[in-house]
Amino acid sequence: MHMASVAQTSGGIGQSLRKSLPAYGFLSPWLIGFFCLTAGPTLASLYLSFTNFDLIQNPGWVGLKNYERIFTNDPKFIAAMKVTFTYVMLSVPLKLTFALMLAMALNKGVKGLSVYRAIFYLPSLLGASVAIAVLWRQVFASDGLLNAVLKFIFGYQGPSWVSNPDYALYTLITLSIWQFGSPMIIFLAGLRQIPQDMYEAASLDGASPMRQLFKITLPLLTPVIFFNAVIQTIEAFKAFTPAFIVSEGTGGPVDATMFYTLYLYLEGFAYLRMGYASALAWVLVVIIAIFTAFSFLSSKYWVHYDD
Amino acid sequence: MKLNLNRRSLLMGSAAAFGASMLPAFAQEKRLRMFWWGSKERADRTFKGNELYMAKNAGMKIDGETIGWSDYWPRMATQAAGRNLADVIQMDYRYIFEYARRGALLDLSPFIGKAIDVANFDKNSVDCGKVDGKLYGINLGNNSTAMMVNAAAFEAAGLKAPTSGIALDDFGKLCTELTKAAKKEGFHGSQDGGGNEPGFEVFVRQRGGELYLEDGKPGFKAEDAADWFGFWDSLRQSKGCVSAEVQAMDKQNIETNPLTLGKAAVGFAHSNQLVGFQAVNSAKLSIAAYPSGPAGSKPGAYLKPSMFFSVAATSKNAEDAAKVISYVINDPEGLKAYGVERGVPPSSKARESIAGDLDALGKAMVDYIAEVTPKVGPLPPPPPKGAGEIAFLLRRTNEEVGFGRVKAAEAGKKFFAEASSILSRG
Secondary structure (H helix, E strand, O other): OHHHHHHHHOOOHHHHHHHHHHHHHHHHHHHHHHHHHHHHHHHHHHHHOOEOOOOOOOOOEOOOHHHHHHHHOOHHHHHHHHHHHHHHHHHHHHHHHHHHHHHHHHOOOOOOHHHHHHHHHHHHHHHOOHHHHHHHHHHOOOOOHHHHHHHHHHOOOOOOOOOOOOOHHHHHHHHHHOOOHHHHHHHHHHHHOOOHHHHHHHHHOOOOHHHHHHHHHHHHHHHHHHHHHHHHHHHHHOOOHHHHHHOOOOOOOOOOOOOHHHHHHHHHHHOOOHHHHHHHHHHHHHHHHHHHHHHHHHHHHHOOOOO | OOOOOOHHHHHHHHHHHHHHHHHHHHHHOEEEEEEEEOOHHHHHHHHHHHHHHHHHOOOEEEEEEEEOHHHHHHHHHHHHHOOOOOOEEEEOHHHHHHHHHOOOEOOOHHHEOOOEOOOOEOHHHHHOOEEOOEEOOEEEEEEOEEEEEEHHHHHHOOOOOOOOOOEHHHHHHHHHHHHHHHOOOOOEOEOOOOOOHHHHHHHHHHOOOOOEOOOOOEOOOHHHHHHHHHHHHHHHHOOOEOOHHHHOOOOOOOOOOOOOOOOEOEEEEEHHHHHHHHHHOOOOEEEEOOOEOOOOOOOOOEOEEEEEEEEEOOOOOHHHHHHHHHHHHHOHHHHHHHOOOOOEOOEHHHHHHHHOOOOHHHHHHHHHHHHHHHHOEOOOOOOOOOHHHHHHHHHHHHHHHHOOOOOHHHHHHHHHHHHHHHHHHO
16 A cells, blocks of 8 residues: 555656656665575575486486475484474473563563573574584583582482483473574564553453463463464474584484484485485475465454554 | 766676676586584694695685584485485495495596506405495595593593403403592493494304304304393493493494593494594593404404595595595695594505504504504495484484383394395385
């Protein structure tokens, strides 16, 4: 609506192009990067997914063979899907809940809000880095810091949290919560937009804080929750670094941390089956797209837009 | 004369001056890239060798890049895909066939007798770098599988440290006794070697099999694998080797081996790694052959080219790259820098040349190779495509047994079936 009215008033196409030229000029560093570094390789990988590319020789066309194998004859694909879905299904709600709780606490009018905000955001900046993943490996090893503390306080000898297949994935899920920074900031912004008079009116009518949370805060925050959930779900599907570093690139122990992206990486770069890895990548794209589409369809029923 | 400087002429002038200052550097300097995997010890020695070479050959610049074993191959694959391989590449016997047959490496035959001198190599030491009749790798040193042994730990417990020739079952018993006698929490006789591919290969060969046959099919039986996993499972249960949790932290390199981390008295490795292991171990290490089979078994171990130097097919300075390789296998200076850290030099003249400089470690390694040479079997057929993936599979299957997911007998069948399927896929 808005866009159309702008176009109508600005006259011919040539003129509007001339007007927007400086904008494209300023966008060009990003646009060039997008086309050369993202769109180009993405399209190339679509082509490669129909080939037997081994990184060294020229790719040869194999048609749908790679896709056929993924869906009919690849137990590791199924295992990797299980690991990845477990990670997504557990880490996203936990992270969002944690981020929302902190945002609400910070929204209570603490002094020095910007300092806290910066401090809480810090883990998100560091969290995906290799150095931190290496640190986790040390902290959660069988003779690591965590077990030393557990033993000192509770006299309990803990297992190796990262090298035991029963715990390794859950350790990674716990660690992902640590990167709550960006959803927290977005929640905080969302909370600020809720009109204060609603709370005042509700308290006058005798609504308890709990009731206010469920009847005012959460419903009015649903667009922000929805946005965060979609973004974090996509991020979680793409998780790679923690598993790669913590398992030393093997997805071990016993494939417990064989994330989809890690499996894809091993197929492509360790076993030189880049064609197959490209097909795996496109299957992941489709899975994420389906997931996101479902989220949008479902949003009709639970997201309240304020209009 | 009036000097008229405006902004444009100033810019042009300074650009020209800058360009001129760069030109001679480009004209004179030839650059080579060298890429290898290995420990810090190896990095120090290789950089030293490169420096000496550059000092001798003015205008030659060698840029070294190094990384650990497990990250090396993905990096190499990426560089190969980008047509951006280093000129001089460290190669392994397992991968030389894959890379050579895919056309990533240069046939070095034309350089032999010219840029590269292998006159004092014995025939086998040259031929092991051949693929389909062409020479793709120059052997940097001979080595063999070897256990690294913290002998002092055995002696302190009143036991005799394992030496070459010990039978596998006796080795297991000895390790269990050490764990009991040492009474140190978290300290065991041996690392868990069930996921160690060279160990499994030696075990299979002792029974008359091979890991892979000439035609690229598995040369072992499911029962062999089951017995192998079974041996290590019983050793884990008797505490003779470290737990599955501890072994899972081993990156299969020197720095994270349970021996280095002070959790075991024996680590499974290759003889050339003695130098690297000793550099990060405070206890004095000795070296012994992998345990033998029962009486009447075949020799399992073999003399192996520890690694090669190859030249990338895309190298623009192939001849210079070849000269660098010749330098480290023949020139007394280059030989001294490398020592025996990459194995015992294959050239008889080179061995004489470094003999005087060897420290006790180097001597131990040279003696070890001399000792095992008459006892080893032949070089196995080249590993087929998929061998790298099967090495991962061996480790994972051993973990499955270690964490109680499957019984050893079932694991043997499973490993055989999955390995066969990887090989048929290629």
